[in-house]
Amino acid sequence: MTDHDPEQLAKTAAALRKLSPEALQVFLCNRVEGMTYVEIARQEGMTLEQVQQHMLEAIRTIVNDA
Structure with a gap:
């Protein structure tokens, strides 16, 4: 897989x-x-804690779905 793999890009999107x-x-x-x-x-x-929670949500979603 390359950094420009269309399938992976679609999953990430x-x-x-x-x-x-x-x-x-x-x-x-x-x-x-x-x-x-x-x-x-x-x-x-936002509070720093809110930023951390939103980033955790983003990373978990991307790792699990992409």
Whole structure:
């Protein structure tokens, strides 16, 4: 499998669509924008614990579904 495997990309995209809006936003801010959890919490008006929980939701969903 390569980084551009169409089947894997489709599975990952499907997993991302299953996320709550908050979990998706946290995931994208961290993994795409490179923001820290503290930066995300400030930007999104969340506690650090909420950011951690949303990230955990995102990672679990992606690992289990993709």
